[in-house]
Amino acid sequence: MSPAELLRALVRKVAFGFAVAVIVSPAILVFLWMLSLSLKPDIETLDYPPSLLPETPTLDNFVAVFRDSPFLRYTINSIIVSFSATFIALAIGVPAGYGIAKAGAAKLSVLILISRITPGLSYLIPLFILFQFLGLTATLWPxxxxxxxxxxxxVVWVMIGFFESLPMELEEAALIDGCNLWQGFRHIALPLARPGIVVAFILSFIFSWNNFIFGVVLAGRETRTLPVAVYNVLTFEQISWGPLAAAALVVTLPVLILTVFIQREIVAGLTAGGVKGG
Amino acid sequence: MVFALPALLVIAAVIVFPWVFTIYMSLHDWQVGKPTTFIGLDNYLALATDARFLGSILRTLYYTVLAVGLPVVFGTLAALIFHERFPLRGFLRGVFIMPMMATPVAVALVWTMMYHPQLGVLNYLLSLVGIPPQNWVYDQATVIPSLVVIEVWHWTPLVMLIVLGGLAALPIEPYDSARIDGASAWQMFRYITFPLVAPFIVVAMIIRTIDALKAFDTIFVITQGGPGTSSETINIFLYLQAFAFYKIGYASATVVVFFVLICLLSLALLHVRQRAKWT
Structure with a gap:
């Protein structure tokens, strides 16, 4: 290669690296800013000009969040809600995905699509009235x-995609050997679909964990989930930024870590259905 | 078919029941703590002349156009970059999609702090390049564009993923023959890549449109529709009617109108998609 060609290749590499840096940096900077605020003592968060690196980093904000509010209680609420909603969804959604994929019942998936289009608020009004009527409002059930x-x-959406990619022959062989439909599903399809179930579990858990709109309407003082709790910190102590950033980070950090470490699975699941909750 | 039954029952309970009940409520003068009376279509007629509601429709459309167009452009560009092979690609892709997985309320909080007119880091950054400080979400004129910036930051990764999926499915042969014919990189993008990926871009537009119309979390946390009503989208209007003013009947009618609007826009885009397939 001539020097001119080498130079051109180098310029192209640098330009490409720069482009990558430009598209990734907004994501990194916003979260770093969140981390920075959460590690600064209160006086320092109000410094002008602001600096990215805290001068005297401290964990006081995190301590304050758990000490001054029942944040632990809300964390437990969030864990209970997201796990329950995800396990119930898996229990009914995995067989449903199987049924729809094997029967080629595309029309049924339209029903799922409608649920994707409908704004979350439109479920809330009737369900809010119903839960009040049933007297369930003080529990996590609503x-x-x-x-x-x-x-x-x-779950249904991700599982349809997964079961469709599985070959039919194995179950057909099992049926010929005298398995019934349920056994075919239980012993053949289900073990093969384990990677799909993992993806469905992760995505379902994250979008349940992140959900705000249902909690803000239905949760009482004792039954708040984390996003609702963080929102309430905002309205009552507008200017104390350190604890606020710490609370926000506590809520979203598990999700961020999960995203970076298992991005391959998440990407696979998200592209399967373009899913998003709410 | 039997396998789908439990899920169908749950969906029926959690989706069909609310719809039937919503339509029923929308035909009543229904307020919490007051006796309900049947009023036919009066709620709908009132909506048609409610300036606040009509304003919220315009604001929602304004917000949606920006919050669909910008992420689609940026997301497509990002997908073209992530389609190349380079070191740490998987890790950086994970970093890039962090915003869309992050908890919206937490995201809204950080942006609120960054948008603060006196202490926010964004005005400081503007001052470094000699731009006067902005009022961002605290000014009627800039509140919606400021909220859109967050939406773009938040959801560009979803567009990137969908388009990236389309790029991954591209055949290799057209590129080989184009290269032999001496096509430039731009020509290959314009005449091969873009037409083949167009259907995926339209899918991304449909999903983005649905989500932008329904946007709630960040707007509610940051402005609650303010200042005044200048960022009150349909969803915020709906929330306030139902859970601040407890006008359940009126809010239910709003839900029905809102849903029809979302369906019409989605259908229009689906129509575009059918055409994109054939060209």
Whole structure:
């Protein structure tokens, strides 16, 4: 290669690296800013000009969040809600995905699509009235049940994609050997679909964990999920940024870590259905 | 078919019941704590002349046009970059999609702090390049574009993923013959890549349109529709009618109108998609 060609190749590499840096940096910078604020003592968060690196980093904000509010309680609420909504969704959504994929019942998936189009708020008004009527409002049940609106479509959608990619021959052979439909599903299809179930679990859990709109309407003082709790911190202590950033980070950090470490699975699941809750 | 039954029952319970009940409520003067009376279509007639509601439709469309167009452009560009092979590609792709997986309320909080007119980091960054400080979400004129910036940051990764999926499915042969014929990189993009990926871009537009119309979390957390009503989209209007003013009947009618609007726009885009397939 001549020097001119080498130079051109180098310029192209640098330009490409620059382009990558430009598209990735907004994501990195916003989260770094969040981290930076959460590690600064209160006085420093109000410094002008602001600096990205805290001068005297401290974990006081995180301590304050858990000490001054029942944040632990809300964390437990969030864990209970997201796990319950996800497990119920898997229990009914995995067989449903199987049934729809094997029967080629595309029309049924339209029903799932409608649930994707409908704004979350439109479920809330009638369900809010219903839960009040049933006297369930002081429990976590209303939140878990409404979260099914998000988790069931995600699971069904991801599983349809997965079961469609599995070969039919194995189950057909099993049926010939005298398995019934249920055994074919239970012993042949289900073990093969394990990677799909993992993807469905992760996505369903994350979108349930992130959900705000159902909690903000249905949760009482004791039954708040984390996003609702963080929102309430905002309205009552507008200017104390350190604890606020710490609270926001506590809520979203598990999700971010999960995203970076298992991005391959998440990408596979998301492209399968273009899913998103709410 | 039997396998789908439990899920269908749950969906029926959680989706069909609310719809039937919503339509029923929308035909009543229904307020929390007051007796309900049947009023036929009066709620709908009232909506048709409610300036606040009509304003919210215009704001929603304004927000949606920006919040669909910009992520689609940026997301497609990002997909073209991530389609190349380079070191740390998988890790960086994970970093790139962090915003769309992050908890919206947490995202809204950080942006609120960054948008603060006196102490926010964004005005500081603007001052470095000599631009006067902005009021961002605290000014009627800039509140919607400012909220759109967050939406773009938040959801460009979803567009990137969908388009990237389309790029991954491209055949190799047309490129080989184009290269032999001496086509430039731009010509290959314009005449091979773009037409083949167009259907995926339209899918991304449909999904983005649905989500932008329904946008709630960040708007609600940051402005609650303010200042005044200048960022009150249909969804925020709906929330306030139902859970701040407790006008359940009126809010239910709003839900029905809102849903029809979303369906019409989605169908229009689906129509575009059918055409994109044939060209």
């Amino acid at each position: 939140i878990i049940i409404t979260h099914l609106v998000i988790t069931v479509p995600i």
